[in-house]
Amino acid sequence: MISITSIINIALRALRANAMRSFLAILGIIIGVGAVVTMIAIGSGASEKISKQISSIGSNLILVLPGATTQGGIRMGHGTQQTLTMADAEAIGRECSAVMAVAPAITGTAQVVFGNQNWATAIIGTTPEMVTVREWELLWGRFINEQDVRSGTKVAVIGQTVAEKLFGEVDPLGKIIRIKKIPFEVIGVLDKKGQSLTGQDQDDIIYVPITTAQRTLFGQTLPGRVRLIYVKASSLESIPQATEQIRTLLRQRHRIGPNQEDDFTVMDLTQMLKAAEESTKTMSILLGAIASVSLLVGGIGIMNIMLVSVTERTREIGIRMAVGAKPKDIRMQFLIESVFLTTIGGVFGLLLGIGASLAVSSLMDWPVSISLFSAIIAFGFSAFVGVFFGFYPAYKASTLNPIEALRYE
Amino acid sequence: MSLIELENIVKVYKFGEFEIRVLDNITVKIEKGEFVCIMGPSGSGKSTFMNIIGCLDTPTSGKYYLDGVDVSTFSLDQLAEIRNKKIGFVFQQFNLLPRATALENVELPLIYAGISAKKRKELALHILSKVGLSDRANHYPRQLSGGQQQRVAIARALVNSPSIILADEPTGNLDSKSSLEIMEIFKKLNEEQGFTTIIVTHEPDIAAFGKRQIRFLDGKIVCDSKVCPVDEKL
Ligand SMILES: Nc1ncnc2c1ncn2[C@@H]1O[C@H](COP(=O)(O)OP(=O)(O)O)[C@@H](O)[C@H]1O
Ligand SMILES: [Mg+2]
Numbered sequence: 001m002i003s004i005t006s007i008i009n010i011a012l013r014a015l016r017a018n019a020m021r022s023f024l025a026i027l028g029i030i031i032g033v034g035a036v037v038t039m040i041a042i043g044s045g046a047s048e049k050i051s052k053q054i055s056s057i058g059s060n061l062i063l064v065l066p067g068a069t070t071q072g073g074i075r076m077g078h079g080t081q082q083t084l085t086m087a088d089a090e091a092i093g094r095e096c097s098a099v100m101a102v103a104p105a106i107t108g109t110a111q112v113v114f115g116n117q118n119w120a121t122a123i124i125g126t127t128p129e130m131v132t133v134r135e136w137e138l139l140w141g142r143f144i145n146e147q148d149v150r151s152g153t154k155v156a157v158i159g160q161t162v163a164e165k166l167f168g169e170v171d172p173l174g175k176i177i178r179i180k181k182i183p184f185e186v187i188g189v190l191d192k193k194g195q196s197l198t199g200q201d202q203d204d205i206i207y208v209p210i211t212t213a214q215r216t217l218f219g220q221t222l223p224g225r226v227r228l229i230y231v232k233a234s235s236l237e238s239i240p241q242a243t244e245q246i247r248t249l250l251r252q253r254h255r256i257g258p259n260q261e262d263d264f265t266v267m268d269l270t271q272m273l274k275a276a277e278e279s280t281k282t283m284s285i286l287l288g289a290i291a292s293v294s295l296l297v298g299g300i301g302i303m304n305i306m307l308v309s310v311t312e313r314t315r316e317i318g319i320r321m322a323v324g325a326k327p328k329d330i331r332m333q334f335l336i337e338s339v340f341l342t343t344i345g346g347v348f349g350l351l352l353g354i355g356a357s358l359a360v361s362s363l364m365d366w367p368v369s370i371s372l373f374s375a376i377i378a379f380g381f382s383a384f385v386g387v388f389f390g391f392y393p394a395y396k397a398s399t400l401n402p403i404e405a406l407r408y409e
Numbered sequence: 410m411s412l413i414e415l416e417n418i419v420k421v422y423k424f425g426e427f428e429i430r431v432l433d434n435i436t437v438k439i440e441k442g443e444f445v446c447i448m449g450p451s452g453s454g455k456s457t458f459m460n461i462i463g464c465l466d467t468p469t470s471g472k473y474y475l476d477g478v479d480v481s482t483f484s485l486d487q488l489a490e491i492r493n494k495k496i497g498f499v500f501q502q503f504n505l506l507p508r509a510t511a512l513e514n515v516e517l518p519l520i521y522a523g524i525s526a527k528k529r530k531e532l533a534l535h536i537l538s539k540v541g542l543s544d545r546a547n548h549y550p551r552q553l554s555g556g557q558q559q560r561v562a563i564a565r566a567l568v569n570s571p572s573i574i575l576a577d578e579p580t581g582n583l584d585s586k587s588s589l590e591i592m593e594i595f596k597k598l599n600e601e602q603g604f605t606t607i608i609v610t611h612e613p614d615i616a617a618f619g620k621r622q623i624r625f626l627d628g629k630i631v632c633d634s635k636v637c638p639v640d641e642k643l
Contacts, residue, residue, distance in 0.1 A: 323521060324493020406504060
């Protein structure tokens with residue numbers, strides 16, 4: 001039995017003898033594998049980002065905004081009118097059976113000062129349910145409670161970014177910050193959430209009791225009005241039911257006639273994200289499929305080169321057979337050559353793919369995710385392509401008749 | 410028991426309706442240690458005869474006993490093994506691998522015999538020295554003269570200690586001086602080490618090295634004796 005190292009040596013020597021041709025054949029595989037790796041990275045980066053957003057925004061989240069979604073088919077800006085009230089929020093919590101928690105919110109931006117640090121950030125006035133609705137953990141301290149809302153205490157729960165900007169290394173708990181020059185006591189620090197759907201930093205935020213916000217921070221808001229209402233449905237399945245219940249209830253409460261449009265908008269964020277997730281998945285499969293075509297083309301290139309090589313080396317094959325090479329020895333020799341070509345292509349293709357992914361990520365600001373999985377895919381695929389496309393040429397070589405092969409010019 | 414026994418060997422090539430009987434009922438025995446020269450006009454079936462003995466080709470019908478074993482029914486793998494272990498081929502065109510050195514060419518049969526790299530090199534160098542090419546071990550075929558290339562081919566044929574050396578017109582591409590040198594090597598190998606040697610040749614002075622001559626004509630053996638008369642048709 002011929003040793004495997006001998007066969008590998010023979011294959012390597014043949015490849016080196018035709019370095020330029022080998023390189024060109026490999027190039028096809030490099031591009032193919034590179035394309036597959038890049039596409040997988042782009043696709044899975046996008047789905048990963050969306051999955052992260054789904055969990056960061058809070059599952060089963062429904063947003064109720066003032067203003068109609070469409071007017072005569074044209075999407076209008078939300079929140080131009082102040083049609084939602086605290087009472088609406090309470091009613092939703094009380095009367096909609098498919099709703100688990102409700103948190104109304106008043107929003108605005110303001111300059112915040114601690115010591116000699118100052119920072120402009122989003123201020124949200126809300127109720128204690130907000131942490132439940134948004135599934136947001138506290139890192140330290142506590143969140144706003146019923147007592148704070150009832151008496152309008154000047155307390156603040158700050159996000160990670162605010163904590164960093166204002167306090168740095170200092171422990172924020174119990175410290176007094178000034179929002180619009182009004183002193184607030186920091187009672188809690190929220191856990192990190194990361195970027196939102198629209199790319200905003202969700203940790204750049206301060207929560208205060210909704211009553212306090214209304215009375216002392218955002219005086220322009222009509223009393224009892226809220227900017228938006230966060231609703232958490234009791235389960236993923238009950239989201240459509242919850243949406244319908246909210247709509248019916250609000251139409252009643254706002255006395256909207258049968259032919260009139262809603263003066264509010266109910267947005268099912270989870271569903272929007274799920275749809276986005278689905279479409280990115282489809283997109284990554286599509287991208288991968290397109291990229292695979294180039295790998296296929298690369299494979300055909302390898303097959304072509306191997307066939308040329310078998311023909312060119314017909315006499316060599318005859319000589320080897322004459323001195324005792326078995327058909328399977330010849331088959332192995334060409335198969336190893338082909339797998340070697342494609343595996344080298346796989347390695348460089350992986351590097352190319354990683355490079356291209358990083359370039360895409362930095363130039364187009366697209367999240368990419370290069371995983372061990374893509375590396376395995378790249379390697380496995382290229383070896384498979386080598387075996388698959390190398391098999392026929394190798395088989396052809398092994399079935400040559402030694403006498404005819406020896407006579408070949 | 411003879412080393413080689415052919416019984417009613419027939420080789421036929423069919424071209425649609427036509428068929429050519431390249432070997433027509435050949436029956437012949439060759440003993441261990443013989444030095445046989447095969448002669449005959451071009452197309453008379455000499456190479457086909459050699460290829461069948463060398464297990465590169467199989468007969469259409471008939472029996473071939475090598476060392477008492479009927480090899481006419483052997484599989485491709487078994488035939489390859491016989492070529493590797495028992496046969497040493499020398500060709501008119503030398504048939505060396507152009508991108509391998511003399512040493513590597515000589516090692517080739519040993520690779521397929523599964524012998525370790527170290528042992529291969531040792532054996533190949535030893536055989537190269539026997540054909541007087543120790544100093545050319547790392548030369549490529551194109552750096553060698555025709556006679557030297559044929560000596561490398563002989564070394565390759567010998568390296569796995571075969572029982573039979575088959576040479577099909579080994580001097581056909583050589584000048585007369587190199588031809589005689591090559592024939593001297595064959596003669597020495599036969600006399601000193603007892604290699605059974607079968608050589609195809611056109612030239613009477615080369616055939617004269619044989620201790621037995623077999624003449625082919627149209628696929629038949631027309632003469633098999635110590636010396637065959639020179640055929641005027643040649
Ligand atoms: N593969 C083949 N197909 C058809 N005819 C062949 C083949 N090989 C050899 N022949 C024919 O067999 C005859 C004998 O060939 P060969 O044994 O090579 O003769 P020699 O070596 O005596 O010149 C020739 O007529 C040749 O054309
Ligand atoms: Mg011939």
